[in-house]
Amino acid sequence: MILVTGGAGFIGANFVLDWLAQCDEPVLNVDKLTYAGNLETLASLDGDQRHVFVQADICDRARIDALLAEYRPRAMVHFAAESHVDRSIHGPGEFVRTNVEGTFTLLEAARGYWSQLDGEARAGFRFLHVSTDEVYGSLAPDAPAFTETHPYEPNSPYSASKAASDHLVRAWHHTYGLPVVTTNCSNNYGPYQFPEKLIPLMIVNALAGKALPIYGDGMNVRDWLYVKDHCSAIRAALAQGRLGETYNVGGWNEMPNLDIVHTICAILDELRPRAEGSYTAQITYVKDRPGHDRRYAIDARKIERELGWRPAETFETGIRKTVQWYLDHAGWVGNVQSGAYREWVSRNYAARDAAA
Numbered sequence: 001m002i003l004v005t006g007g008a009g010f011i012g013a014n015f016v017l018d019w020l021a022q023c024d025e026p027v028l029n030v031d032k033l034t035y036a037g038n039l040e041t042l043a044s045l046d047g048d049q050r051h052v053f054v055q056a057d058i059c060d061r062a063r064i065d066a067l068l069a070e071y072r073p074r075a076m077v078h079f080a081a082e083s084h085v086d087r088s089i090h091g092p093g094e095f096v097r098t099n100v101e102g103t104f105t106l107l108e109a110a111r112g113y114w115s116q117l118d119g120e121a122r123a124g125f126r127f128l129h130v131s132t133d134e135v136y137g138s139l140a141p142d143a144p145a146f147t148e149t150h151p152y153e154p155n156s157p158y159s160a161s162k163a164a165s166d167h168l169v170r171a172w173h174h175t176y177g178l179p180v181v182t183t184n185c186s187n188n189y190g191p192y193q194f195p196e197k198l199i200p201l202m203i204v205n206a207l208a209g210k211a212l213p214i215y216g217d218g219m220n221v222r223d224w225l226y227v228k229d230h231c232s233a234i235r236a237a238l239a240q241g242r243l244g245e246t247y248n249v250g251g252w253n254e255m256p257n258l259d260i261v262h263t264i265c266a267i268l269d270e271l272r273p274r275a276e277g278s279y280t281a282q283i284t285y286v287k288d289r290p291g292h293d294r295r296y297a298i299d300a301r302k303i304e305r306e307l308g309w310r311p312a313e314t315f316e317t318g319i320r321k322t323v324q325w326y327l328d329h330a331g332w333v334g335n336v337q338s339g340a341y342r343e344w345v346s347r348n349y350a351a352r353d354a355a356a
């Protein structure tokens with residue numbers, strides 16, 4: 001089996017669902033179930049013997065050791081993290097704990113487990129670390145896209161904590177020979193994304209008749225990748241990635257935030273028209289994110305050249321599927337909008353006076 005951390009979150013859960021749709025190799029899913037983890041996402045696996053869910057903290061070394069000894073996975077795929085940049089600005093401590101200390105704990109547990117394996121089990125073991133393009137910092141408008149050799153220049157507490165985790169993973173390979181592969185991916189979107197991130201927040205707010213809050217001038221650029229394409233990239237890196245290497249993963253799809261929001265409004269205008277006219281009327285400019293990175297762009301040629309991976313989805317098809325998914329899953333959205341969610345929304349947006 002494989003061990004997945006953070007498999008009740010957005011990308012981790014999509015990965016688990018995708019994995020079990022494609023093969024019968026069981027998954028041990030280790031997740032603490034923070035506000036971002038949601039077992040309802042995995043409800044279709046209820047009663048499926050191939051999925052074992054364990055609620056545990058990746059910082060709990062004794063628990064991770066016991067799970068490795070009991071289930072003896074052939075690989076670990078590490079998604080678990082605090083992942084929202086705005087939350088890292090409000091409270092960086094949890095980001096350092098989970099992303100740095102948690103990754104350190106997993107690496108040490110993996111090293112102890114792997115060093116006792118023999119023969120094929122030892123040679124085949126993998127630790128796949130899922131990371132982000134944000135570790136590279138911000139690009140000037142005309143600068144070439146991030147390659148794997150771009151210097152690390154993280155700017156937010158989130159990206160600094162992910163950069164630290166990447167460095168630990170690299171060092172555990174270099175010093176101890178732990179068989180690791182790291183992927184650095186751009187912005188994901190798709191089903192089951194928590195509605196604190198740009199795309200699901202805009203869809204959910206639009207449908208609720210609420211403001212669509214654009215930070216700053218709305219011209220910050222991100223590269224967008226449909227989540228299933230990220231899952232297939234991780235599968236490719238796990239199966240064939242060279243040990244100790246990093247692979248950038250991206251959608252070849254750079255867009256300013258304002259264009260993303262206009263695209264969502266246009267799809268909603270078509271699928272769920274408002275009586276009062278376009279959803280664009282709900283767009284509101286608010287105070288910028290402190291330290292807001294201006295542009296990310298990913299050069300994903302290495303993973304294509306070495307592992308034959310390219311995204312299957314275009315932004316046009318992926319965003320339409322995503323908007324339709326949120327229209328069809330109002331129940332899931334309602335259930336994740338707990339009291340804690342509402343408290344976060346008022347904390348993050350109350351302080352941002354409308355800046356128009």
Ligand code: NAD
Pocket residue numbers: 005006007008009010011012030031032033034035036037038056057058059078079080081082083084098102130131132133162184185186187188189194
């Ligand atoms: P998410 O916030 O949706 O999910 C994170 C999951 O980790 C949750 O299920 C949560 O309960 C779990 N978790 C948090 N702390 C934990 C702990 N201490 N122990 C065990 N479980 C814990 O995140 P996501 O968007 O699915 O991102 C997954 C990974 O991919 C992260 O490592 C993130 O840095 C990386 N990544 C995300 C994106 C993106 O656009 N979302 C892009 C590139 C890379």
Ligand code: DAU
Pocket residue numbers: 083084085086131132133134185186187188196197198199201213214215216218220221222257289296
């Ligand atoms: O690049 C990969 C990263 O993408 C991942 O590592 C992170 O885990 C993930 O959260 C994401 O980070 P971003 O900060 O780019 O994503 P977010 O959805 O929070 O914001 C996308 C852009 O939209 C960013 O420029 C800020 C802007 N934004 C965001 C929100 C939530 C707004 O203008 N308004 C908003 O309300």
